[in-house]
Amino acid sequence: MPQIIHADNMTVLPTLPSGSARLIYIDPPFNTGKRQSLAQIKTIMDDNGDRTGFKGRRYRTEKVGVQSFDDSFDDFISFLEPRLKEAYRILTPDGSLFLHIDYREVHYVKILLDEIFGRDSFINEIIWSYDYGARSKSRWSAKHDNILWYAKDPDNYVFNYDAIDHIPYMAPGLVGEEKAKLGKTPTDVWWHTIVPTNGKERTGYPTQKPLGILERIIKVHSNPGDTVLDFFAGSGTTGVAAISHGRDCILIDNNHEAVRIMTDRLGISGHSDC
Numbered sequence: 001m002p003q004i005i006h007a008d009n010m011t012v013l014p015t016l017p018s019g020s021a022r023l024i025y026i027d028p029p030f031n032t033g034k035r036q037s038l039a040q041i042k043t044i045m046d047d048n049g050d051r052t053g054f055k056g057r058r059y060r061t062e063k064v065g066v067q068s069f070d071d072s073f074d075d076f077i078s079f080l081e082p083r084l085k086e087a088y089r090i091l092t093p094d095g096s097l098f099l100h101i102d103y104r105e106v107h108y109v110k111i112l113l114d115e116i117f118g119r120d121s122f123i124n125e126i127i128w129s130y131d132y133g134a135r136s137k138s139r140w141s142a143k144h145d146n147i148l149w150y151a152k153d154p155d156n157y158v159f160n161y162d163a164i165d166h167i168p169y170m171a172p173g174l175v176g177e178e179k180a181k182l183g184k185t186p187t188d189v190w191w192h193t194i195v196p197t198n199g200k201e202r203t204g205y206p207t208q209k210p211l212g213i214l215e216r217i218i219k220v221h222s223n224p225g226d227t228v229l230d231f232f233a234g235s236g237t238t239g240v241a242a243i244s245h246g247r248d249c250i251l252i253d254n255n256h257e258a259v260r261i262m263t264d265r266l267g268i269s270g271h272s273d274c
Helices: 009-015 076-090 106-117 177-182 211-221 237-244 256-266
Strands: 003-006 021-026 034-045 058-071 091-101 122-129 144-151 189-191 227-230 248-253
Touching: 003 256, 009 076, 009 248, 021 076, 021 211, 076 091, 076 106, 091 106, 091 122, 091 211, 106 122, 106 144, 211 237, 227 237, 237 248, 237 256, 248 256
Parallel strands: 003 248, 021 091, 021 227, 122 189, 227 248
Antiparallel strands: 034 058, 091 144, 122 144
16 A cells, blocks of 8 residues: 655654665755745636647636745755665665766765665666756756666666567667667666646646656566655655556655645545654
């Protein structure tokens, strides 16, 4: 049964049994030093509206609120360290951790994970690349996130190759019709759009990640019936992907609005350990 827990994750993690989660995915704050925010809007049909929808219908947008949180820590690594040590303990012997971070902190976080898991347990750095948003005129525009994959045991981990989705060849003419029709498995660079700003998937949570990214991780690195843990659960995308593919999940977040969004998305009740 999926669980949503409203609490500081360090009050919950020590209570979880050792070896109880086969997969842990976390998307902690990136320590950008900024306040992350996203305006929530609703659209109303209006012939004089500011946007055009299906079949040319006009709509007016109205701002109904803003979701935001501070993304700044004096010592980000010290904040993460006890949480990652708990993650290592909670993983099953053949379990994996996926830590989603950005270019500002990834190098420091990798050193920390090498210390906790061991350098041999580092399997991949996945680059999630997207093409959306403003372009810088003073440097190469940053349009990717980093996802670090560590296996608790580098010689024994879940990797369901047959569950990997196939993607189109960039040059199908070079591989022949049969291979082009089948497609290819992704590499460690994942091209995937962000959550569409006006799509059904959008919840209004500032740092929501695409369902497709989480589905790929969960299908390949866990099995039906396994427990998936996300202790920076945010909008609950990990839970949606886990439940959709027959996994159990534990979702933890200390943000009241995040818990509300998760419970709405998953259609279950959360509880507080605060």
